Amino acid sequence: MKGSAFPPTLRRVGVGLVGAGLLLATACSGTGADTAGAEGDGDPVELRITPEDGATEVRPDSPITVTAANGTITDVKVEQAPPEGQAADASAEEGGAAELAVLTGTLNEDKTEWVSDWTLTPGSEVTVTATAEGADGETAEVVSAFTALPASEGQRLELVSNFPMSDDTVGVGMPIIVNFDLPVQNKAQVEAAMEVVSEKPAVGAWNWFGDQMAVFRTEDYWEPDQNVTVNLHLAGVQASEGVYGVENYQIDFTVGREQITTVDNDTHQAVVESGGETVREFPISNGNGSTRAYTTTTGVHLTMEKYQHLVMDSATVGIPEGHPDYYKLDVNYAVRFSNSGEFLHAAPWNGSLGQANLSHGCTNASTEDARWFYENSLMGDPYIVTGTDRELEVDNGWGYWQRSWDEWLENSATGEADATDEPGTPGSPFGIPADAQASPVSAN
Structure with a gap:
């Protein structure tokens, strides 16, 4: 499948679904009324x-x-x-x-x-x-x-947005994120109606972040180079008292090659591995650590979106114009890895790449290295930062890998793992x- 790696906007994807399980052969024509089988030697059917x-x-x-x-x-x-x-x-x-x-x-x-x-x-x-x-x-x-x-009216649950979108090609760490227009109270039933099917074996589960966003994550990264289908059998599911899903949806996406980036805050180096082999290593400069906001978060991030050109305004992260620390920068080749304003981007003004951490929290790189990273990144690539004293929060961007698998499973409403290479889901949508x-x- 072909698709943009980092969609600039969200869209709703809706299609009809076929549920898992046994579909019997085409039935005889209906009679419109009850009919009894003929009585033979034994008891009638x-x-x-x-x-x-x-x-x-x-x-x-x-x-x-x-x-x-x-x-x-x-x-x-x-x-x-x-x-x-x-x-x-x-x-x-x-x-x-x-x-x-x-x-x-x-x-x-x-x-x-x-x-x-x-x-x-x-x-x-x-x-x-x-x-x-x-x-x-x-x-x-x-x-x-x-x-x-x-x-x-007013009690019809619908899908508002989803990541990834159909036809996207994503990294091996990519979660499945669905956002609803109304709060969901019967989370176990809704989880049981959302079927994830992968070509290669995986085990995963849903977690909820608030009452309107559900996130599916696998125990380990997806195996690369495969297709994944998400069947959202939402029509008829009672999400909350008197609130029913009204439509089914299907999302088809592709997991691409495996690429994992590790950024060492102490050595000021980034190492990019693809298929277990190092394909790029380059000097970086992380957050200066003078404040919490200027400290790059440590943990397993995922690349989320990218911009060839981006204006970075500190007012968007709570530092308004007129503040001593206010900044407004034009940057190129910016790849986001959290919701707290962190990107890897080109910083030709930073003369301390590979030597010191001088940024406001982003990962600075040379224009050449930032352009390479921009061109070779997919949404959902693992981006691991080590060595800082600020831990990435699980709900900061797509920090879902910050939860251990045991914790993730404990936070599932069904409490059961889902084998994605098999049809069906844990629990019941009824x-x-x-x-x-x-x-x-x-x-x-």
């Missing part, structure tokens, strides 16, 4: 669906359950018609509409129970057609048609158990 046929205002976070007695389930098909006035998968990328129309489910080992994997689109008209086969080869089919509760639903519809 009993096939039941919940929610019940004709139900209205079914909670979108209710699972669909199909059960069979005296036989096995051979097919389940779920169709969702969007609410009136809402086009089917209006925001989907090309090819996504067909996927959105499919709601998948998981069949148990003895093929007697099928449960949907994901929640229902609020306000949709849902038709479930299920078939089962008895030991004598006779079949039964049952249809349940019902309507999902719509999401009220807010209502199957046995709490309305009476089922059955054929026997």
